[in-house]
Amino acid sequence: xxxxINFIAGSxxxxxxxxxxxxLNLMAFTIKIITQTVHAxxxxxxxxxxxxxxxxxFTYVQALWIIIPVSLIIGTSIIVQAxxxxxxxGKIIIFLIIREVGPMVTAxxxxxxSATAVAVEIGYMKVRGxxxxxxxxxxxxxxxxxxxxxxxxxxxxVFLFIVFDFVAIMGGYVLVQIFxxxxxxxxxxxxxxxxxxxxxxxxxxxxxLFGIIITMVSLYNGFIIEKxxxxxxxxxxxxxxxxxxxxxMVNITISSVFYLIR
Numbered sequence: 001x002x003x004x005i006n007f008i009a010g011s012x013x014x015x016x017x018x019x020x021x022x023x024l025n026l027m028a029f030t031i032k033i034i035t036q037t038v039h040a041x042x043x044x045x046x047x048x049x050x051x052x053x054x055x056x057x058f059t060y061v062q063a064l065w066i067i068i069p070v071s072l073i074i075g076t077s078i079i080v081q082a083x084x085x086x087x088x089x090g091k092i093i094i095f096l097i098i099r100e101v102g103p104m105v106t107a108x109x110x111x112x113x114s115a116t117a118v119a120v121e122i123g124y125m126k127v128r129g130x131x132x133x134x135x136x137x138x139x140x141x142x143x144x145x146x147x148x149x150x151x152x153x154x155x156x157x158v159f160l161f162i163v164f165d166f167v168a169i170m171g172g173y174v175l176v177q178i179f180x181x182x183x184x185x186x187x188x189x190x191x192x193x194x195x196x197x198x199x200x201x202x203x204x205x206x207x208x209l210f211g212i213i214i215t216m217v218s219l220y221n222g223f224i225i226e227k228x229x230x231x232x233x234x235x236x237x238x239x240x241x242x243x244x245x246x247x248x249m250v251n252i253t254i255s256s257v258f259y260l261i262r
Contacts, residue, residue, distance in 0.1 A: 008172040029223075030150075030216045036140060044060055048148055055152025059114045060159050067160050068167050074101060075168025076175045079187070083176070089187060090194030097168050098199050104251060106161045107214065111243045114153055115218040119239040122222025123232035126231035146219050156212030161207035202258050209254070210247045217242045 082092045127132055134141045173187055221239035225231045
């Protein structure tokens with residue numbers, strides 16, 4: 001019995017130490033990218049800016065055809081349910097769309113599209129020796145590859161969150177008013193009375209942190225992939241799962257903190 005307890009305790013302890021070390025490595029990796037980019041020379045900034053624009057286009061512009069219909073469906077469903085309840089209509093919509101559903105759905109869309117793509121891209125670059133080739137050319141891969149993706153994906157998550165909230169509320173309001181006979185006439189007045197600066201800060205804070213987490217987890221898992229083609233799929237799957245778990249933990253933490261200080 002004692003051996004079983006020791007085995008379980010040892011297993012839990014080893015996994016805990018590994019996870020703590022993994023999170024610390026992620027934080028160190030993020031700080032290293034930012035510091036090296038800040039102190040980087042002026043040469044090559046045009047190339048870095050072009051890479052940032054390309055990443056924003058891929059993550060934000062090309063994801064609009066997904067985020068707009070999804071936000072319409074979710075926004076319409078939430079407004080219909082809120083109208084049926086007929087109590088604190090504005091508060092319910094603000095709470096669900098801006099504070100909770102908006103940041104999470106936006107992050108999930110970016111994870112499915114961009115996190116997996118980044119992990120696969122970095123993994124293949126490492127397997128095929130492209131990282132070594134970039135370094136041998138005298139170029140810092142952290143500046144050329146990682147920093148544009150950090151800025152591009154994080155900015156795209158924030159932009160997509162804003163689009164999601166606007167389309168979910170305004171588009172859902174229009175659809176409910178056109179296709180149903182539910183009493184939504186007082187919805188806009190209720191929303192303006194219910195929304196506060198705290199709600200906007202919570203939503204934007206979550207979107208910003210989600211963007212950073214998704215980018216850094218994807219990049220880090222891509223860089224630690226072994227030089228085997230079969231490791232790319234494993235690293236990509238691990239990156240996606242970690243992104244989801246980390247944003248879920250951050251979402252719960254931020255929500256708890258802001259509700260406690262109200």
